[in-house]
Amino acid sequence: MSTVALRSLVKRYGNVNAVDDITLDVAEGQLVALLGPSGCGKTTTLRMIGGFVEASAGSILIGGTDVTRLPPARRNIGFGFQSYALFPHMSVAQNVAFGLEMRRLPRAEIAQRVNQALDRVRLRAMADRLPKHLSGGQQQRVSLARALVIEPSLLLLDEPLSNLDAQLRGEMKLEIRQIQKAMGITTIFVTHDQDEALSIADRIVVMRSGRIEQDGTPESVFAAP
């Protein structure tokens, strides 16, 4: 559980500033929605925090440590994608274990942590199945378990609900929020959907054209001016 600080963060593609001088402080345990129309720079911001896109300028601090030049694997971040990005030939448990095996943890500890993560998303009974035998909502929960099993100091979610139907979206929203609060894990959540941001986030940061346009509680951001 860590604070996140973005300091004058910029990403340029050619002469386009996809992210144009973002400064933001996220408190420990806060669930922040980055909200804005397509192309405003949400995903690019998230990918810079995750280390998958290199910042053109500025810096990123996680728990007070400057991670701007660290590779993704050294940032201790859990990442949930819009497409679940599960390995199709691996079972649910193998998918969840993957990050721990990369870290060369002892077998018994891996098994224990995978079971705990699967319990958290109520999928222990599905441990030996292949992803293709799971529903979309279940696959999304595997992806969440895989992000959480490394005990990340920060959780980044990119449109985690957008591939789900309306009912599942409502259920996953509650589930993400409940797990996020139970673990107290600092979370940044990208969405283009106002209602989603309003109903899940502690705080909403509205982006437009690479900049922060509004920042506050859901009530204050959506209050009439």
Ligand code: ADP
């Ligand atoms: P959002 O997630 O809010 O939809 P993005 O962060 O994906 O926005 O994109 C912000 C801007 O940066 C857009 O104009 C997009 O076309 C541009 N962009 C994103 N990735 C690249 C890239 N790899 N190369 C060039 N331009 C990019």
Ligand code: ADP
């Ligand atoms: P998303 O909004 O989920 O990032 P996009 O369709 O905008 O999805 O982008 C898909 C991929 O293409 C991303 O890796 C993004 O960085 C890249 N991309 C987006 N816009 C551009 C662009 N103008 N030129 C090159 N790559 C881009």
